[in-house]
Amino acid sequence: MARASSKKPRDLPSIDPMPARVDPCLATLVNKPPKGPDWAYEVKWDGYRLAVHIEPGRVRILTRGGYDWTERFPTIVDDARRLAVKTAILDGEAVVLDEHGRSDFGMLQRALGRLPSAIEAGAIVFLSFDLLYLDGRDLRRLPLRERRRLLEPLVAGREGAVRLSEEVQADGDEFFRVACAHGLEGIIAKHVEKPYRSGRGEWWQKITCKRRDSFVVVGFEPSTVPGHLGRLLLAARQGGDLAYVGGCGTGWSHDLSRELRNLLESIATKSPAVNLRRKNAVFTEPVLVAEVEYRAWTDDGKLRHAAFKGIRPREDEATVFEIPVADQPKNN
Structure with missing residues (x-):
């Protein structure tokens, strides 16, 4: 009679869902x-934060807020299928790079087709900076240095739509100075010994050359030039409402x-989304979000020296600036 195997179920290789x-x-x-x-540095990319989910027979691309935007990034999907993995979740940023x-x-927005453009969707690349899951193993419990060690062989040196966001070995202050001098948005510092933790925390830090956030467009003021834009009117989230x-x-x-x-x-409307009266203002449905660069906040909670950087649908509003209830933004 054949002897039964003494191998117990707990001895089998574990597979994380x-x-x-x-x-x-x-x-x-x-x-x-x-x-x-214990700190590593990367460039702070100016694009859309995405997670690329690779499974047998399909690739999904999810936004920071959980929306499925797979159809918007066909070149990333096609290239992700070529990676030497069975299953994986890559964390990174979709960008368009200039010369x-x-x-x-702005180039990314045009490549996605919101406004008329000569920039093709194929110009969009996904710069991966973290690996959360690989071939049946959940990597989030590992320190960053281990996750990067597993990520780099998969995407380093590639010229396709999926690439590696390089870590920079440098003094943080000097790297930040050089990044700002070259017109970059800023840098990211990450603690190499920490696991991956959802939400905002001190283990990842961003240092920006200027402040930059997303705000809901609630209207505009016409320009003195016929047919042109004079000023965008913006709002942030506060509780369940919008605040101008x-x-x-x-x-x-x-x-x-x-x-x-x-x-x-x-998208003009006669029903303003904020409590605001302003002569000549045209109010709009609050369905668009503007990316805005600014220096600071005024004492009464208004943006100082704000400049437009891009526009996108509000459907993934996880990135919209939120003012704590009964509070106002503080200068940094």
Whole structure:
């Protein structure tokens, strides 16, 4: 009689179920880079935060807020299928790079087709900076240095739509100075010994050359030039409502000004989304989000020296700036 195997179920290789979605780890804004051997630095990319889920027979692309945007990034999907993995979740940023290798949010918007453009969707690349799951193993419990060690052989040196976001070995202060001098948005510092934790915490830190956030477009003021845009009216989330935070009147070209004006007129409404009375203002449905660069906040909670950087649908509003209830933004 054949002898039964003495191998117990617990001796079999364990397989972690693949998460349907992972809430992303978010960086905390700080004034200067942390120091010490436990910190690694990366460029702060100016694009869309995405998670690429690779499974047998399909690839899914999810936004920071959990929306399925797979159909918007066909070249990333096609290239992800070529990676030497069975199952994986890659964390990273979708960007369009300019001729100097800098990410350009406006170019990304045009490649996605929101506004008229000569930029093709194939120009979009996914820069991966973390690996959360690989071939049946949940990697989130591992320290960052181990997750990067597993990620780099998969995507380093590739020229396709899926690439590696390089770590930079440098003094944090010097790297930040050079990043700002080259027109980058800023840098990210990550603690190499920490596991992957969803939500915002001190283990990932961002240091920006200027403040930059997303705000809901609630209206506009026409320009004195017929058919053009004078000023965008913006709002942040506060509790379950929208709170007016001022506007911006710079950052667009002559042609873009006209395109934005046409776009906003198509969603004009007589019911403002914020409690605001302003002569000549045209209010819009709160369905678009503007990326805005600014220096600080005024004492009464308005944006100071704001400049337009791009526009997108509000459907994934996880990135919209939120003011704590009964509070106002603080200067950094």
